[in-house]
Amino acid sequence: MHIDQLLHSIDTQMNDNQLTAKLSVSESWSQGRTLFGGLSAALTYHAMKHAITKEQLLRSLNTNFIGPIKLGEEFEITIEVLRRGKNVTQILGRINQDGKAVLSSLACFGTARRSKIEIKNNLQHCMPPPKKANFLPQIPKVTPKYLAQFQLAKTKGGWPFTGNKEASVQGWMRFATPPEVFSDTHLVAIIDIWPPTILQMFKLPKMASTMSWNLEFIHPHLPIANDDWCAYQATTRQASDGYAHTEANVWDAKGELIAISRQVVTVFG
Template identity: 55%
Template sequence: MHIDQLLATVDEQAAQPVTRMSIAAGWGQGRTVFGGITAALAFRAIEKRLAAPRVLRSLTTNFVGPLASEQEFEINVDILREGRSATQALASIVQNGKTTTVCQACFGDARPSKIAVQDQRSHHMPQPAKANFLPQIPKVTPKFLRHIDLAKQEGGWPFTGKRHHTIGGWMRFKQPPANISDAHLIALIDAWPPTILQMLKWPAPASTMSWNLEFIHPHRPVSGENWFAYQALTRQASDGYGHTEADIYDSYGELVAISRQVVAIFD
């Protein structure tokens, strides 16, 4: 099922107090649904319940427990506050009576301001010509990557025993969506493996505990066929937890999002 079909399922229930749906096994990641698509659907449910469209500034997601594919779940939304220019909202995903995911979204419309600081960061990765895609290895490569192209240019793939702990490359959907919304970008950004997994020589379970995304505005519109650049580093890792940060750029080289994650690893 294409990501646009999943988002459309949420859109169709916008008038309902609770969104009910399931996700096919093709979006799986081990024993749970891919976290990026989970967060994207929770965000979309929030977005559809706003009184009016607003600009997403940040999304914080806590992955509380596994969300099983092929089983119905519900998305509950609570609009905490809607002010003149800002909105805070909360979404929770519940399956079989247990909360699996919690997302808090912060929206803020543009306002006149004398403060203007332009981001000066950039990357130096050329767009893929002959892409170094993540290989599809049965029972190793997550199923959801059938939907997403990752073209790595820096760092290593998981479980290759590298000494470094950074990753850089490009990403896009294999089948271009009709347009790139914030929900699409949320799903894309989470597709990359944690930076620390490349340091291991054999497979080990790992999961994101919390994930914070900050969205940079304004930025230019992009099409569903555009590549997005991704550069991630490990800030610190010990005691079975890693703290990572990533910058995400559009195909014009402009920063569009900043990602921060706490990853638990069971090696």
């Protein structure tokens, strides 16, 4: 099941009078006992786009992963426009399954405005473009199935459960099967594909999951080709008491910063 199939299903269900969509996702998108978080956030964001205009761009997306989303069973995405101002629209998105809330997202969309303040981003990465993706063995009950939907080319850091002393990771990412057109919805999904930075420090498999995720999009940015690699660099700011705070920057293939990501990760070990 490709992500584009799910996005098309949302598009056919939602309109000005219908602010809900029902979906079921196959096991190929599983992340442990739940649906891959990047996909659930992306689907919710895609539903929100039906309540805005093309001029309103995503500025921030705050997602709380409340409970597991069961694969192969129907869930419902509901959106609510909290406020539609002159320049900014704020939308609340929810996913419910079996009558329970499992995800909540708050998005801020804003139109471009004239301003005397303009500060260019000077943060760059020094990673050469990858020649090919890394091989990721599919180890039952260890390697999440959703990773087969993507390609990763790691340049720094370790894979989970390798006993690495670092808590950072750098590399490149893209879809294994390119989407028809790469949109901001695809960008939301792909940013979350990397394993939590702290998992590489364990020598044996341990559980970890994202509790909350803050994502900011940098505009304007150039269109992204459907087979482009995007660069990713993540660090752990602090970790203790079973929680880790991580930050990441994302660049397009041309070296332009396009997103900033922050996560609070629960660690069981």
